[in-house]
Amino acid sequence: MYHQLLYCSTDELRPALDGCISSTEFIPVNCATDGHVMRLIRDVDPDKKCKLAKKFEGIISNKCVVLLARFAINSAKVSISDDQIKLTSAMASEIYSRLIEGQYPKFENVLPDQFTGTIHFDRELLLDLTNDAKPFANHYNHLSEVKLMLIS
16 A cells, blocks of 8 residues: 555545545455556455455555654554545554545546556666656656657
């Protein structure tokens, strides 16, 4: 969840996007977006170590996720009420946070149903190119535009 902070919005006019939405209806899902870029993790718990007593869906704030990453090393116990969340780490640190009110956008609606093609690339070459382009990225959100030219 911590790696999704780069994708969370910092726009105070849209508070519902200022955090990560977590849902545990069928499988644990986590999503973050700033309105331009989205990161979706479809199965947060692939090893099935999470033991949830009831279903949960809520927007957890950026600050709460940052604190969770600092204090919870491997796991945390989560307690949920109607509008608050309590996270207890293995070191007995407790974090209390109010869940963000509002409706998170339906992110499922922007995901494509099918893809028309596949692209293969050299991972090391792409990493070298992106490292060279870092000085030209937007300093506010660290985003840059990449244009791919297909050569047959």
